[in-house]
Amino acid sequence: MSRSRNIKPGFFTNDQLGECETLARILFAGLWCVADRAGRLEDRPKKLKVALLPFDDCDVTALLDQLEKNGLILRYKAQELALIQVLGFEKHQNPHVKEQASTLPAHGESDASPVQVACASGCSTVQARLIPSSLIPSSLIPDSLVLESANADLSAVPAHLIPKRAACPHTEIISAYHKILPELRQVRQWNEARKKFLARRWAEDEDRQTVDWWREFFGYVRKSRFLMGNVSGHDGRTFQADLEWLVRPTNFVKVIEGKYEDQGA
Numbered sequence: 615m616s617r618s619r620n621i622k623p624g625f626f627t628n629d630q631l632g633e634c635e636t637l638a639r640i641l642f643a644g645l646w647c648v649a650d651r652a653g654r655l656e657d658r659p660k661k662l663k664v665a666l667l668p669f670d671d672c673d674v675t676a677l678l679d680q681l682e683k684n685g686l687i688l689r690y691k692a693q694e695l696a697l698i699q700v701l702g703f704e705k706h707q708n709p710h711v712k713e714q715a716s717t718l719p720a721h722g723e724s725d726a727s728p729v730q731v732a733c734a735s736g737c738s739t740v741q742a743r744l745i746p747s748s749l750i751p752s753s754l755i756p757d758s759l760v761l762e763s764a765n766a767d768l769s770a771v772p773a774h775l776i777p778k779r780a781a782c783p784h785t786e787i788i789s790a791y792h793k794i795l796p797e798l799r800q801v802r803q804w805n806e807a808r809k810k811f812l813a814r815r816w817a818e819d820e821d822r823q824t825v826d827w828w829r830e831f832f833g834y835v836r837k838s839r840f841l842m843g844n845v846s847g848h849d850g851r852t853f854q855a856d857l858e859w860l861v862r863p864t865n866f867v868k869v870i871e872g873k874y875e876d877q878g879a
């Protein structure tokens with residue numbers, strides 16, 4: 615499925631792209647549109663030809679070789695799949711926060727060990743995202759962690775009863791917040807109450823259990839003029855979000871549902 619992506623002015627003067635022929639440059643931009651949010655896609659030249667260069671008589675395999683030779687993509691195999699990693703994708707692209715997480719293995723991941731997280735009961739690991747939680751035997755989940763519904767609202771559930779497949783890396787997420795949103799109020803003290811808010815948002819959805827997801831979330835927040843404090847209200851005052859505000863349950867849901875998109879535009 616194709617997706618909307620960004621193209622920056624530097625694309626046209628990139629030295630690495632300058633070493634490639636014109637169709638290879640067009641193909642490179644096209645790869646962004648078919649790659650997932652991690653910049654990965656299946657290495658299927660015939661399919662890419664139909665999707666991205668349908669009107670040109672060209673050898674897509676040769677064009678991909680040019681892009682790889684000039685350090686723009688990496689072609690590799692993992693879990694018996696031929697894959698492409700668009701290099702620098704996460705630096706230059708800001709996928710929508712709602713876009714599905716990548717299900718393709720990264721370069722270097724063990725064929726026998728797809729993305730894994732620890733089982734809450736201390737049992738052997740299970741494959742994250744590849745095995746729906748509904749298929750994990752209930753015998754592996756302590757009774758105290760069984761919720762009435764996999765989609766239950768966890769905001770009212772005590773933090774110690776939330777299944778913790780991976781510990782929330784507060785320090786790393788705060789560091790990403792500071793780096794991506796330096797204009798917003800910096801975190802000076804991250805007390806237990808604030809930790810609970812973030813830990814619950816982390817635990818509610820497996821897709822959120824990577825620091826990369828939070829980097830994308832903060833990038834999404836950055837696009838909102840309202841949340842960044844660039845929109846004045848009727849009284850002339852502005853509102854500016856901070857990390858605690860963003861991870862409070864009601865605010866968090868409104869942000870990811872797009873309530874604050876294009877505010878004041």
